[in-house]
Amino acid sequence: MNESFKALADPTRRQIIRLLREKDRTAGEIADYFQMTKPSISHHLSALKHAGLVQDERKGQFIVYSLDTTVLEEVLGWFLELTGAGKNSEAEPTAAGDPPRRKLQSDKEEL
Amino acid sequence: MNESFKALADPTRRQIIRLLREKDRTAGEIADYFQMTKPSISHHLSALKHAGLVQDERKGQFIVYSLDTTVLEEVLGWFLELTGAGKNSEAEPTAAGDPPRRKLQSDKEEL
DNA sequence: TCGATATTTAAATAATTATCTAAATATATA
């Protein structure tokens, strides 16, 4: 999930996602929307793929990219949980002067 | 909005948001949840504040941080639009061999 | 098989971000 958030932090990559929401596109078609070189776009596509946000499939000379909404919906879930728009999840609210329940051992632990 | 996405790209900052969802907390209380130094946490809080995700208010010696869900809901909206969970928005789908409608002039344009 | 097209990978560099220690600022309290 961290990879997904990191992938979404870049405006170029978010725009690529929007382009792929409309329809599947080849790497070259995607690159045509930006001022960046093709290798740069390829790098961004690689980041999106690594995050599980897009899939690619070679079709002859071309490589066609498509959106994978599965992970995107996981991230959506993170927001829904947070904004309370989804469910009323909030296990045992902490009281005013309570000590912290635990100290995180790692930045990576639990999102 | 780009600032928000960038702010959310860091796991420490996401955890801070979760902590503030439970209740308002002082900078020191927040720092106690992490292994990082206080200045580092202060830096993360500053990033969250700059993104409009949290607010701060001095209370005597302390500075109390609280969640501002407004921007968070904007970001949520971005996902809803994308996953189609919200509305059926998708103005004029492009046909298979169509040329790009326009070339983006800047990476920052439109998310 | 050869040349053209599509795309990625490699290597280098530039830019950004995270983190620390030390110092500065603000408030409270003795």
Add this chain to the structure above:
DNA sequence: TATATATTTAGATAATTATTTAAATATCGA
């Protein structure tokens, strides 16, 4: 007012990320 506590700011460095040019790989079509 002096001292302690809470927090931020400054300055330095390390780590990560973005970008480019050049080279490599894969496929197509003559």
